[in-house]
Amino acid sequence: METKEFHYRAYRPRPFTKEERSKTTILFGGLTWKHERLIQGSLERMGYKSMPLPNIERQDLDIGKEFIDVGACCPTTFTAGNLARTLMTLREREGEEGVKNNYLFVTIGACGPCRFGQYHESYERVLEGLNLTDFRLFLLDLMQMEQSAPGGGLEISMPLTFGLVYSMFYADLITDMEYAIRPYEVVEGSTDRVVKESIELLYEKLKNRPIKGKKIDSLVWHVFTGYFVDALKEVRRLWDEIEVDRLRVKPKVKITGEFWLQTHEGDGNYNIKRWLEKEGAEVIPPPVAVWMDYLINMELFKLEDAKGFVKKYYLKKLAIGTIAGLYKMVYNRLRKALNNIPNPLPDQRKLKELARPYFHYRLTGGEGHMLIGKALYAYLNRQAHMICELSPYGCLPNTMSVGAMAKVLGDYPDLLYAPIEIKGDAEVHAYSRCQMILTEAKRRAKEEFEEVLERTGLTVEDIRNFEEDHPELRRATYKVPHYGYAGTASNYAMHIAKLMGRI
Amino acid sequence: MNFLTSLTLLKKRPLKSQGDRRSIKVGIPKFLNIWGTHQFWVGFFQSLGVGRIVFSSDTSEEQYREYGKGRITMDSCFPVKALAGHMGELLHKDINLLFVPMIYSLPSFLKGHVVDTLSCTRVMMSVENIKAGFLRERKEFEERGIAFVSPFVPFAEPELLPKYLWESLKEHIPGLTLEETARAVKEGFRALEDFERKMREKSLEIIRWCVKNNRPAILVLARPYHMDPGIGHDIDGEFQQYGFPVLWYNYLPLDAWLLEWLFGEEIRAGIIRSYFDISDVWTSSYSSNTNEIIWGAKFSARFPWITGVIRLSSYECGMDQPTFTPVQKIVESSGTLFFKFGELDETKPAGSVKIRVETIVYYLEKYSQDIIKKKLSRLGAVPSQLLV
Numbered sequence: 001m002e003t004k005e006f007h008y009r010a011y012r013p014r015p016f017t018k019e020e021r022s023k024t025t026i027l028f029g030g031l032t033w034k035h036e037r038l039i040q041g042s043l044e045r046m047g048y049k050s051m052p053l054p055n056i057e058r059q060d061l062d063i064g065k066e067f068i069d070v071g072a073c074c075p076t077t078f079t080a081g082n083l084a085r086t087l088m089t090l091r092e093r094e095g096e097e098g099v100k101n102n103y104l105f106v107t108i109g110a111c112g113p114c115r116f117g118q119y120h121e122s123y124e125r126v127l128e129g130l131n132l133t134d135f136r137l138f139l140l141d142l143m144q145m146e147q148s149a150p151g152g153g154l155e156i157s158m159p160l161t162f163g164l165v166y167s168m169f170y171a172d173l174i175t176d177m178e179y180a181i182r183p184y185e186v187v188e189g190s191t192d193r194v195v196k197e198s199i200e201l202l203y204e205k206l207k208n209r210p211i212k213g214k215k216i217d218s219l220v221w222h223v224f225t226g227y228f229v230d231a232l233k234e235v236r237r238l239w240d241e242i243e244v245d246r247l248r249v250k251p252k253v254k255i256t257g258e259f260w261l262q263t264h265e266g267d268g269n270y271n272i273k274r275w276l277e278k279e280g281a282e283v284i285p286p287p288v289a290v291w292m293d294y295l296i297n298m299e300l301f302k303l304e305d306a307k308g309f310v311k312k313y314y315l316k317k318l319a320i321g322t323i324a325g326l327y328k329m330v331y332n333r334l335r336k337a338l339n340n341i342p343n344p345l346p347d348q349r350k351l352k353e354l355a356r357p358y359f360h361y362r363l364t365g366g367e368g369h370m371l372i373g374k375a376l377y378a379y380l381n382r383q384a385h386m387i388c389e390l391s392p393y394g395c396l397p398n399t400m401s402v403g404a405m406a407k408v409l410g411d412y413p414d415l416l417y418a419p420i421e422i423k424g425d426a427e428v429h430a431y432s433r434c435q436m437i438l439t440e441a442k443r444r445a446k447e448e449f450e451e452v453l454e455r456t457g458l459t460v461e462d463i464r465n466f467e468e469d470h471p472e473l474r475r476a477t478y479k480v481p482h483y484g485y486a487g488t489a490s491n492y493a494m495h496i497a498k499l500m501g502r503i
Numbered sequence: 504m505n506f507l508t509s510l511t512l513l514k515k516r517p518l519k520s521q522g523d524r525r526s527i528k529v530g531i532p533k534f535l536n537i538w539g540t541h542q543f544w545v546g547f548f549q550s551l552g553v554g555r556i557v558f559s560s561d562t563s564e565e566q567y568r569e570y571g572k573g574r575i576t577m578d579s580c581f582p583v584k585a586l587a588g589h590m591g592e593l594l595h596k597d598i599n600l601l602f603v604p605m606i607y608s609l610p611s612f613l614k615g616h617v618v619d620t621l622s623c624t625r626v627m628m629s630v631e632n633i634k635a636g637f638l639r640e641r642k643e644f645e646e647r648g649i650a651f652v653s654p655f656v657p658f659a660e661p662e663l664l665p666k667y668l669w670e671s672l673k674e675h676i677p678g679l680t681l682e683e684t685a686r687a688v689k690e691g692f693r694a695l696e697d698f699e700r701k702m703r704e705k706s707l708e709i710i711r712w713c714v715k716n717n718r719p720a721i722l723v724l725a726r727p728y729h730m731d732p733g734i735g736h737d738i739d740g741e742f743q744q745y746g747f748p749v750l751w752y753n754y755l756p757l758d759a760w761l762l763e764w765l766f767g768e769e770i771r772a773g774i775i776r777s778y779f780d781i782s783d784v785w786t787s788s789y790s791s792n793t794n795e796i797i798w799g800a801k802f803s804a805r806f807p808w809i810t811g812v813i814r815l816s817s818y819e820c821g822m823d824q825p826t827f828t829p830v831q832k833i834v835e836s837s838g839t840l841f842f843k844f845g846e847l848d849e850t851k852p853a854g855s856v857k858i859r860v861e862t863i864v865y866y867l868e869k870y871s872q873d874i875i876k877k878k879l880s881r882l883g884a885v886p887s888q889l890l891v
Contacts, residue, residue: 007769007837008832009784069825071819071827071846118825125828358631362655363605363624394819394821396623396624397628399578400579400583400628402577403577403579403631404631404632404634405576405635406577
């Protein structure tokens with residue numbers, strides 16, 4: 001019988017010193033290429049070398065399974081496999097010492113009870129499996145504005161945190177633009193080209209942004225400066241050039257689900273957003289900013305529950321309420337710079353109230369009550385024809401809220417809801433499930449548009465003729481108000497009718 | 504619905520019309536975290552003066568088949584799905600209040616030494632999930648004259664616990680005040696503490712017997728609900744038939760003299776801050792059950808007369824998954840034998856369990872004395888309190 005060292009010890013990374021900063025590359029991943037490119041700009045501005053992990057590929061699932069304990073959800077397996085593939089490539093290129101000394105990996109932990117807070121345990125299995133336990137892997141807390149990793153080489157300061165927040169906002173807003181416009185672009189590929197140009201422009205802006213102050217003065221500058229809004233105004237000019245045809249009748253599909261899976265664009269979720277577009281849908285992507293807004297507001301809701309037991313309750317409520325308010329204010333300022341084409345953040349209190357009969361808001365972990373709240377919010381406010389909820393196989397919280405949706409569907413039988421379980425290696429199954437609901441959503445979008453034409457007495461030809469006299473209507477950045485219809489074409493027809501004085 | 508059931512339903516009246524609390528019959532499904540907190544609920548409801556507390560039976564295939572199937576709205580681990588069977592069974596019993604708490608955080612002896620003591624997300628959310636299966640087509644509780652109450656229960660926030668319980672129960676228990684609920688919560692904690700103290704004393708008694716007779720014991724690392732024969736399949740009982748005393752990690756003795764013997768040196772060396780610190784082996788200490796499993800693994804690695812650890816885990820357990828390697832390594836790093844029964848599900852694989860148990864017993868019998876000696880050689884003199 002073999003007896004190993006008496007005590008097992010948890011993984012502890014070697015320190016990362018300030019002196020190493022200039023020659024060590026920070027690896028990170030987990031978001032879209034747009035978010036990651038902008039995060040890179042923010043990190044570089046603070047003097048860090050950085051490199052996003054390559055985009056997730058199907059092979060990462062198989063690689064991940066080789067290294068981590070059985071039973072992991074697909075986001076854990078994909079991301080662990082992605083890290084393993086990257087480290088193996090780097091080791092081949094730069095040798096074992098090169099990987100250990102020239103690179104480190106940073107990941108975030110949050111959620112507490114959900115496995116998301118324990119992803120790093122799986123990453124540590126990767127390091128063990130690759131015999132790279134000397135490689136440095138740092139876990140940062142998502143909710144900390146300021147923190148540092150052992151050794152002081154990696155310092156999350158106020159300016160860096162705000163750079164990261166703006167990176168996230170920018171990428172979310174550009175993603176919203178992308179999905180709102182691509183299905184209607186007249187010249188195929190023009191949206192993708194402008195997305196790339198926008199991200200590169202914003203990357204440069206983040207990389208060269210001024211650093212003003214270190215603490216509260218930094219906060220004030222980042223909240224009130226016009227620097228970030230001005231950058232988006234430049235971006236808007238790129239989007240102005242895209243011509244769109246909003247008379248294409250398409251079902252609107254709102255994506256919800258587990259954080260990583262819903263945000264991801266690639267093999268990790270069968271590229272389902274692109275697939276939906278190819279199938280004729282307009283997709284409403286989920287911004288990362290909503291989740292951050294949820295986390296902030298949950299602090300407020302918890303505080304309100306504890307009223308009577310908390311010292312300085314009103315002061316604390318004011319403080320958290322101010323943070324929540326400023327967060328939304330900044331997001332809305334940025335949206336405005338893009339003529340409000342990106343969607344606003346939903347009212348978290350409203351989501352909580354909508355979900356309450358079905359899911360208690362304090363059941364946290366993953367997206368908690370938000371999935372039910374968002375589905376109902378989109379349905380009741382006619383924001384989408386259909387909800388596509390992406391749920392990882394084996395996800396702890398997601399399976400529970402999907403189950404609770406059964407009662408929601410009992411109460412709202414018209415709500416089109418497609419919960420798609422993603423295993424990573426069964427895309428045909430996922431597509432066919434989604435396709436079934438999408439077919440009904442297409443029918444509804446068509447009926448809705450026909451209803452608008454009947455209500456307004458307009459024909460498609462009338463609208464085309466009006467467009468000829470008003471070419472600005474075919475600009476991607478032209479804002480069409482919401483007239484209570486889910487479909488873009490329906491709202492557009494209503495808008496034309498209003499401009500023509502018919503309603 | 505058969506004739507007898509119809510009679511039972513006719514006897515039920517809405518609670519609001521009853522002034523006497525003695526007429527309240529509370530049904531509590533014996534599921535998930537009730538396994539670690541049931542004595543709290545007994546103490547709590549007795550303090551409120553309710554007439555009767557009725558627990559559902561142990562989980563079984565029959566219970567799930569008869570009362571649960573058709574009510575599952577989403578596939579998940581069996582311990583969660585089994586709740587449908589427990590709730591369904593209680594609907595056929597003489598109760599008028601079905602109490603299914605959403606236990607968000609747990610009382611834990613590790614509190615203050617870990618980041619948090621939260622429940623598994625599925626466990627805490629299971630009630631909302633399973634409830635939907637009973638309500639999606641009709642109002643099943645209402646039709647049966649049963650009030651359904653599912654309060655949010657944060658054991659780790661004792662100041663808020665009475666508030667949440669009172670808010671959910673005030674409509675159903677006549678004259679209930681917040682102050683009275685707070686007193687009942689205290690009674691509940693007292694009952695739970697009494698029970699746990701007795702269980703730990705019993706574990707100490709077993710340990711002393713092992714020391715006195717130089718006999719090995721087995722420690723079970725699982726979740727509390729694996730004590731349910733329908734979830735844990737009585738695997739621990741199989742070992743008892745071979746004469747091995749079986750201890751559960753959540754009722755290990757916590758006497759300072761014992762923990763000083765096992766962990767004192769590591770505190771002085773600055774490796775850990777207290778007997779209950781697990782940060783040396785586990786950094787994401789959010790989940791209460793996980794934390795206690797990890798601590799139990801540390802205890803087993805140090806205590807000489809625990810020579811074998813049995814890990815039980817249900818199929819698709821996402822909370823256990825990241826712990827598989829660390830727990831095994833903690834246990835095995837001291838030479839203690841480690842055996843895992845993973846992917847436990849609805850069906851009891853009796854034959855394969857027996858074969859595995861026989862194999863494990865062979866190893867335990869062959870190596871236990873060596874393991875005891877080796878582990879003893881790493882510790883100081885055996886405390887006199889163990890030799891009583």
